[in-house]
Amino acid sequence: MLPSPEGHGLGWAHGTARPLSNLLRVIGAADLALARLVEGHVNAAVLVEIHGDRQVREAMRTAVRRGVLLGVWGAEGPEPLEWRDHGGGGFALIGSKRYASGLGHVGLAVLTARATRDAPIRMFLAPADDPNRYDHDAWTASAMRATRSGGFDATGIILEEAECIGKAGALMTEPWFEGGVWRYCAAHVGGAEGLIARWTDMLRRMERLDDPIQRNRLGRAMADATAARAVVEAAAEAVEAASHAPPEAVERAVAHSLLAREAVESACTRILALCERSLGMAAQDIRDPLDRMRRDLSLFLRQAAPDAKLDRAVRTVTETGLEALR
Numbered sequence: 001m002l003p004s005p006e007g008h009g010l011g012w013a014h015g016t017a018r019p020l021s022n023l024l025r026v027i028g029a030a031d032l033a034l035a036r037l038v039e040g041h042v043n044a045a046v047l048v049e050i051h052g053d054r055q056v057r058e059a060m061r062t063a064v065r066r067g068v069l070l071g072v073w074g075a076e077g078p079e080p081l082e083w084r085d086h087g088g089g090g091f092a093l094i095g096s097k098r099y100a101s102g103l104g105h106v107g108l109a110v111l112t113a114r115a116t117r118d119a120p121i122r123m124f125l126a127p128a129d130d131p132n133r134y135d136h137d138a139w140t141a142s143a144m145r146a147t148r149s150g151g152f153d154a155t156g157i158i159l160e161e162a163e164c165i166g167k168a169g170a171l172m173t174e175p176w177f178e179g180g181v182w183r184y185c186a187a188h189v190g191g192a193e194g195l196i197a198r199w200t201d202m203l204r205r206m207e208r209l210d211d212p213i214q215r216n217r218l219g220r221a222m223a224d225a226t227a228a229r230a231v232v233e234a235a236a237e238a239v240e241a242a243s244h245a246p247p248e249a250v251e252r253a254v255a256h257s258l259l260a261r262e263a264v265e266s267a268c269t270r271i272l273a274l275c276e277r278s279l280g281m282a283a284q285d286i287r288d289p290l291d292r293m294r295r296d297l298s299l300f301l302r303q304a305a306p307d308a309k310l311d312r313a314v315r316t317v318t319e320t321g322l323e324a325l326r
């Protein structure tokens with residue numbers, strides 16, 4: 001069952017941050033590709049619920065009730081997606097998206113586009129189910145292949161004003177934009193937990209689980225995963241609490257989420273290294289599900305602009321102090 005934008009209001013209604021974090025973590029532990037798609041679905045629903053007017057919210061809700069999967073396709077290739085006036089308040093799209101997850105699964109995507117290269121970003125809720133627009137071969141990464149990610153050619157899509165989501169620039173509104181990175185971090189923590197479970201199982205099958213050095217590696221990985229989970233849950237709650245707070249509090253919540261991202265990436269990177277050292281070649285055996293989990297986690301950790309994210313958090317914390325983070 002897909003997370004519904006109604007009822008539980010997962011991801012935007014008060015009190016849902018912790019349950020959503022758990023959901024993404026548990027799905028991530030089973031399958032990181034699925035977690036990627038669910039996170040995209042929730043992200044799209046949140047963007048429409050928070051920024052959209054009644055018409056686009058209704059359109060999204062109706063689609064989700066019919067079982068439509070949503071996605072957010074924002075990543076740009078060398079030729080960023082642009083929109084042109086189509087008359088009568090309509091928009092014509094020109095260009096394509098890359099790294100679009102869920103080709104063939106996603107029915108409606110939040111597409112970002114600008115009027116010109118430096119103009120503010122607009123969001124549109126656009127049909128995403130035309131296979132002629134897909135470029136599966138554009139996903140050249142060796143991992144996360146089950147996400148069915150690739151290029152999406154949006155040229156010629158005509159949209160009405162009612163399919164616009166919020167005002168130009170709304171996408172960057174905090175604490176929802178950078179503050180929202182905790183969601184993919186929750187999936188990463190799930191991936192780390194899933195990897196540890198498969199690793200433990202493999203050591204057991206190899207009859208090496210009683211070896212003190214192997215137990216030490218496992219213990220360090222478990223400690224990292226436990227700490228990463230706590231850090232993500234704290235960030236999720238801080239961002240949720242800041243949703244109607246004054247700007248300084250919002251920026252502190254964003255910093256909290258960005259520092260959590262850094263902590264989770266570091267923890268997951270250490271866990272991957274410990275697992276690979278522990279299992280040697282067996283960690284890279286394509287016949288075992290551990291190998292896919294290891295490769296998927298390693299790739300999924302590579303999200304946009306990590307250095308800029310850390311730097312933004314540092315700027316906030318140098319002014320307010322770590323103590324000021326919730």
Ligand SMILES: Cc1cc2nc3c(=O)[nH]c(=O)nc-3n(C[C@H](O)[C@H](O)[C@H](O)COP(=O)(O)OP(=O)(O)OC[C@H]3O[C@@H](n4cnc5c(N)ncnc54)[C@H](O)[C@@H]3O)c2cc1C
Nearest residue numbers: 072073074075099100101144299300302303304305306307
């Ligand atoms: C499995 C998976 C699924 C995805 N699905 C989607 C999706 O559905 N929709 C979507 O929109 N996107 C999706 N993405 C793309 C994602 O949102 C990011 O765009 C992508 O992961 C960025 O990866 P990157 O390593 O190229 O990042 P980069 O931002 O290029 O970072 C790589 C390195 O370059 C550094 N760097 C970045 N900018 C600069 C600069 N200006 N100067 C110097 N150094 C710089 C970074 O700090 C980092 O060290 C997906 C990605 C993955 C891995």
